Every structure is written in C-alpha cells, then in structure tokens.
Amino acid sequence: MKKATILVVEDDKAVRNLITTTLETQGYLFHTASDGKTAITETASYHPDVIILDLGLPDFDGTDYITKVRTWTQNPIIVVSARSEDSDKIQALDLGADDYLTKPFSVDELLARIRVALRKMSYDQGLRDETVFINGDLKIDYEAGCVYMADTEIHVTPIEYKLLCLLAHHVGKVLTHNYILKEIWNSTLESDTQSLRVFMASLRKKIEKNTAEPEYIQTQISVGYRMLKK
Numbered sequence: 001m002k003k004a005t006i007l008v009v010e011d012d013k014a015v016r017n018l019i020t021t022t023l024e025t026q027g028y029l030f031h032t033a034s035d036g037k038t039a040i041t042e043t044a045s046y047h048p049d050v051i052i053l054d055l056g057l058p059d060f061d062g063t064d065y066i067t068k069v070r071t072w073t074q075n076p077i078i079v080v081s082a083r084s085e086d087s088d089k090i091q092a093l094d095l096g097a098d099d100y101l102t103k104p105f106s107v108d109e110l111l112a113r114i115r116v117a118l119r120k121m122s123y124d125q126g127l128r129d130e131t132v133f134i135n136g137d138l139k140i141d142y143e144a145g146c147v148y149m150a151d152t153e154i155h156v157t158p159i160e161y162k163l164l165c166l167l168a169h170h171v172g173k174v175l176t177h178n179y180i181l182k183e184i185w186n187s188t189l190e191s192d193t194q195s196l197r198v199f200m201a202s203l204r205k206k207i208e209k210n211t212a213e214p215e216y217i218q219t220q221i222s223v224g225y226r227m228l229k230k
Contacts, residue, residue, distance in 0.1 A: 136230030
C-alpha cells in the first residue's frame with residue numbers, strides 16, 4: 001500500500017520537528033517548508049496527499065498560500081495555527097482549507113485529523129465514478145434523488161437533500177455557514193444563517209438516532225458543519 005506523503009509548512013523549528021517526528025513514527029512520508037515560497041515549490045514538486053499549514057509564515061500569510069495552491073490542487077489542507085479567533089478559522093476554511101487545529105495541539109488529535117483528511121480524499125476519488133453514496137446506515141442514490149437510512153427510504157425536502165449532498169461530497173471537511181449559504185441559496189446574508197440552522201435541525205431529526213449526540217452531522221460552533229465519516 002502506498003504511504004501517504006504529507007507536507008509540513010511551519011516556520012517554528014520546534015513545532016516542525018514535533019510534527020515530523022510524529023509523522024515518522026506513524027510511517028508517513030513527509031516534506032517540510034519553513035516559508036511560503038518554499039511551500040509553493042514543494043507542493044508543485046511533490047503533490048503531497050495532505051498539507052499541514054501554519055498561517056504565520058515569514059514571507060507571506062498562510063491564507064495567501066491556500067489561495068495560490070487551490071488553483072491547481074484540491075488535496076486536503078489542515079491549518080495548525082495559534083490564531084484562535086472564529087474570523088481567522090472562517091477565512092481559512094472559506095478560502096479552501098479543509099480543517100483547522102489551534103495551537104497548542106494534541107499530536108493524537110492531529111493524527112486523527114490527518115486520517116479523516118486521507119479518508120475524505122479517498123471518498124472524493126471514489127465519488128467521481130459513483131452514483132450512490134454510502135456512509136454507515138446513510139445512503140444517497142444520486143440518480144434517483146432518494147435518501148435511505150438502514151435501507152429504509154426517508155422523506156427529505158429539496159433543500160434538505162441539497163444540504164445532505166453538499167455535506168456528503170465533502171466528508172470530513174468543515175463547511176462554513178457562508179460557504180453553505182452560497183452553495184445552496186446563493187446568499188451570504190447573516191439573516192439566512194438562522195434558516196440554515198432550522199433546516200439542519202430538521203435534517204438531523206431524520207438521520208440521527210440521537211440529535212444530542214449526532215453521528216453524521218457535527219456542528220462546528222460559530223463556524224459551520226461537518227459530515228463525519230462512519
């Protein structure tokens with residue numbers, strides 16, 4: 001089985017060594033970059049399966065890196081940054097990052113995020129030729145436009161179906177409120193966020209065994225939603 005290659009973009013040597021040592025013990029291949037310019041070159045040269053990105057780079061901001069590389073690759077980007085404001089998270093995710101981890105971080109959590117990112121990439125590759133999405137008991141038949149839970153068809157409204165398909169096509173990725181509103185309603189009005197919450201609550205009632213402990217649709221407080229891989 002081909003080992004995943006990970007690019008670590010981090011200018012702090014201690015943090016970079018911590019991450020690469022962790023990756024090495026888990027059998028991952030890796031490349032490193034301590035500035036944005038080198039990161040662009042490494043990304044173009046090696047096409048890493050996952051990119052771990054610090055935003056505070058010495059030559060330009062990590063968000064600029066996201067914007068540049070998203071013009072040619074959709075491989076997962078996990079931001080690991082000391083910036084903890086919701087606005088920073090939302091900006092990075094809206095620009096194309098797949099996940100956001102705040103420093104200081106647990107290496108076990110970082111490894112879990114990497115595993116999710118790799119599963120998402122595999123799902124994306126598989127969905128190119130698939131007409132049916134299956135995640136645990138959830139099944140979406142794209143051709144028929146039907147949704148099933150444990151092989152029983154459930155009724156969803158057109159908006160709920162669109163939301164479910166959007167989340168399914170981005171398994172493991174945090175989708176911000178703004179991104180979802182733009183994709184579903186072609187709007188980013190703050191007033192529409194409440195409508196989104198109402199639709200998500202309704203959708204959860206139909207697919208979750210316990211809405212208080214969701215297994216499929218996870219809320220990222222103040223940021224958005226993520227479909228969990230079962």
